[in-house]
Amino acid sequence: MASTDQYSLADLLRVMERLRDPDHGCPWDLDQDFRSIVPSTLEECYELAEAIEHDNFPHVAEELGDVMFQVVFYAQLGKERGLFSFDSVVHTLVDKLVRRHPHVFANGEIEGVVDERTEVADVKITWEAIKQQEREARQQTSALADVPVALPALVRAQKLQKRAARVGFDWSDTEGVLDKVEEEVRELRAALTAGDGEGTAEEVGDVLFSMVNLVRHLKLDAESALRHSSAKFESRFTAMESIAGDSGASLAELDQQQLERLWEQVKSR
Numbered sequence: 001m002a003s004t005d006q007y008s009l010a011d012l013l014r015v016m017e018r019l020r021d022p023d024h025g026c027p028w029d030l031d032q033d034f035r036s037i038v039p040s041t042l043e044e045c046y047e048l049a050e051a052i053e054h055d056n057f058p059h060v061a062e063e064l065g066d067v068m069f070q071v072v073f074y075a076q077l078g079k080e081r082g083l084f085s086f087d088s089v090v091h092t093l094v095d096k097l098v099r100r101h102p103h104v105f106a107n108g109e110i111e112g113v114v115d116e117r118t119e120v121a122d123v124k125i126t127w128e129a130i131k132q133q134e135r136e137a138r139q140q141t142s143a144l145a146d147v148p149v150a151l152p153a154l155v156r157a158q159k160l161q162k163r164a165a166r167v168g169f170d171w172s173d174t175e176g177v178l179d180k181v182e183e184e185v186r187e188l189r190a191a192l193t194a195g196d197g198e199g200t201a202e203e204v205g206d207v208l209f210s211m212v213n214l215v216r217h218l219k220l221d222a223e224s225a226l227r228h229s230s231a232k233f234e235s236r237f238t239a240m241e242s243i244a245g246d247s248g249a250s251l252a253e254l255d256q257q258q259l260e261r262l263w264e265q266v267k268s269r
Contacts, residue, residue, distance in 0.1 A: 012068070013086060016076045034077055041070040053227070100130050128166060143167050154222040157212040174217045181210045239266045 019029040048063035075086035098105045103123060106112030118126075135145050143166065147159045164170065171177045184206045191199035215222040240262045244251050251259065 012072055013076075016069075016072045020076055020080065029073075032073070032077075034074065037070065037073055041067075044070055100127055102126065102130075152223060153208075154212060154226060157209050158216055158222050161213055161216055171213070171217065174214070177210070177214045177217050181207070181214055184210045236263070236266045239269070 018024070019026045022030065044063065044066045048060065048067055051057075051059040051063050071089070072086065075084070075089050078084040078089075079086070094110075098108055098110060102108070103114055103116075103118040103126065106114045135141075138146075140146055143163050144160055147156060147163065149156070151159065161170075171180070184203065188200065188203035188207055191203045212222045215225055240259075241251055243262060243265065244254065251262075254262065
């Protein structure tokens with residue numbers, strides 16, 4: 001490749017083939033299968049999300065490449081086993097996008113133009129109606145069908161609640177959700193008071209599920225909200241460590257009152 005040229009998608013696919021070459025490929029890549037690279041896929045997606053949260057766009061570009069490599073890796077595995085190829089993955093994706101956007105692609109054609117403007121609310125209704133038709137074609141009749149079990153718990157809870165809300169099973173206002181949160185907290189306190197370990201675990205889950213419902217009603221994203229709070233806690237805690245270190249102490253050497261005063265000092269900043 002000339003120095004002024006850029007690598008292409010075809011080059012990436014060829015690199016993947018070379019990495020999986022039985023005779024001259026990479027031993028690690030040859031040792032992988034569909035299941036073994038799933039942890040890497042999840043890790044790359046989280047690294048991409050972190051780069052976006054920090055507005056580190058050069059890093060976003062790099063992480064997008066890492067996520068793309070995961071797709072290419074799965075496609076190569078599928079090709080080797082005669083299951084599917086990268087081209088078939090692209091075809092399925094384009095077909096699905098065109099089918100789910102009739103307000104953009106007139107007559108199901110990529111260059112077909114729809115002149116009328118469509119409101120966002122109408123787009124969501126159409127999108128979900130089409131997805132429901134697709135689920136029914138797969139004989140998935142439940143409104144909760146195909147919500148992946150492997151999703152992070154907060155994300156999955158929010159998706160389940162959204163699905164249920166679409167068929168009318170939802171609180172009418174935020175006040176009702178707050179009441180439910182308070183009810184679940186009372187039940188958690190009762191389980192703790194009774195020393196019911198199994199009941200306590202169940203009630204903790206109910207409190208979390210109700211809080212996700214509250215976040216959804218507030219038009220927020222539970223995962224993003226918790227990530228933000230975790231980052232805030234991390235920042236404050238490391239500031240506490242720094243202040244304690246400046247005075248020649250560590251947090252482990254401080255008593256509860258000293259830790260509380262230090263926490264309030266950091267918060268006041």
